Amino acid sequence: KNQVEQSPQSLIILEGKNCTLQCNYTVSPFSNLRWYKQDTGRGPVSLTIMTFSENTKSNGRYTATLDADTKQSSLHITASQLSDSASYICVVSGGSNYQLIWGAGTKLIIKP
Amino acid sequence: SQTIHQWPATLVQPVGSPLSLECTVEGTSNPNLYWYRQAAGRGLQLLFYSVGIGQISSEVPQNLSASRPQDRQFILSSKKLLLSDSGFYLCALGLYEQYFGPGTRLTVT
Numbered sequence: 001k002n003q004v005e006q007s008p009q010s011l012i013i014l015e016g017k018n019c020t021l022q023c024n025y026t027v028s029p030f031s032n033l034r035w036y037k038q039d040t041g042r043g044p045v046s047l048t049i050m051t052f053s054e055n056t057k058s059n060g061r062y063t064a065t066l067d068a069d070t071k072q073s074s075l076h077i078t079a080s081q082l083s084d085s086a087s088y089i090c091v092v093s094g095g096s097n098y099q100l101i102w103g104a105g106t107k108l109i110i111k112p
Numbered sequence: 113s114q115t116i117h118q119w120p121a122t123l124v125q126p127v128g129s130p131l132s133l134e135c136t137v138e139g140t141s142n143p144n145l146y147w148y149r150q151a152a153g154r155g156l157q158l159l160f161y162s163v164g165i166g167q168i169s170s171e172v173p174q175n176l177s178a179s180r181p182q183d184r185q186f187i188l189s190s191k192k193l194l195l196s197d198s199g200f201y202l203c204a205l206g207l208y209e210q211y212f213g214p215g216t217r218l219t220v221t
Contacts, residue, residue, distance in 0.1 A: 034209075043116075043202050043212025044156070089155065100210070104155035 002027040002095045004103035006088075012109045017080055021106045023073040023090030031093040035064050035075050038087045038105065047075070047088075077108075085110045114139040116213035118203050124219045131176075131190040133216050135203030138184065143205040145186040147178055148212075150200040162186060193220045 004025045013019050025033070032051045036044035048057045048064040050073070057064050061078045077084055090103040115138040125131060137143055147159040158171045160178035168178050175194060179187045186203060198220045203213040 032208075041200075041215070041217070043204070043215050044210075045212070046209055049209060100158065102156045102158075 002092075002101050004090055004092050004101050006090050006103040006106050008106060009104070010107040010109070012111060013080055015080055015082055015110050015112050019077050019080060019108065021075045021077075021088050021090075021108070023075070023103055025071050025073070025090070025092045025101070027071075027092040027094040027101055029094050030068060030071075031098055033064075033066055033073050034091045034093070035062070035073075036089040036091060038089060040086070044089055080110050082110050082112060084108060114143075114205065114211055116203055116205060116211060118201075118213040118216050120216060121214065122217045122219075124221060125193050126221055127195055128192050131188070131193050131197070131218070133188040133201055133218075135186040135188075135213060136184055137186075137203075137205050140184075140205065142183060144207045145180065146204040146210065147186065147188050148202040148204060150202065152199070156202065159188070195220050 007022045011019060032049055034049045035047040037047050038044040047059050047062050050057050050064055050066045052068050055066060063076045066073045075088055087105040087107050089105040092101050117136045119134055144163050146161045148156045149159055150156050161169050162180045165180055165183055176190050198218055201216045201218055204210045
């Protein structure tokens with residue numbers, strides 16, 4: 001079954017600290033993997049899209065990694081800011097119909 | 113640039129009442145359009161997608177329906193709402209990269 005699992009479910013860190021969010025997937029065949037940021041009450045906004053051949057991709061203080069062999073991805077946030085408080089969602093495109101399979105997200109709270 | 117409009121922003125409806133949510137897009141033609149629902153504290157669930165006028169694919173059988181009467185208009189409807197229909201409804205466009213609208217918060221009472 002095609003699934004995307006994210007951990008932790010929620011995370012609280014202090015402003016200025018780094019953190020890493022995890023995403024494991026069982027989607028096959030694999031097309032690409034995306035990380036979205038969703039502020040409360042808003043639609044998700046794309047952070048990165050990674051294809052099979054990409055291991056690392058950065059977008060400002062956000063760095064995503066992908067290990068297609070182990071089917072794992074991580075999102076690393078450096079020097080967190082209060083505005084980073086949001087849900088971070090991992091989405092994998094693939095399967096027989098190349099549909100998008102959405103993870104449940106990690107809720108990140110940055111405390112001053 | 114592409115813009116997605118959704119309305120209303122919030123809606124409170126009694127059980128058994130009808131529903132109509134509208135999504136319109138600007139800045140693109142013949143887009144792939146999607147309706148998602150997000151229950152409180154849960155991930156996004158794809159409800160419907162459309163690759164063109166009059167073409168609707170349903171991902172989850174339920175009491176909701178969708179229509180695409182115009183190229184840049186996508187409508188989500190229900191004849192009789194259930195309590196379980198409460199949630200945050202998002203319209204999105206795009207295939208390789210998806211862009212989301214502001215959403216409609218629906219509370220069924």
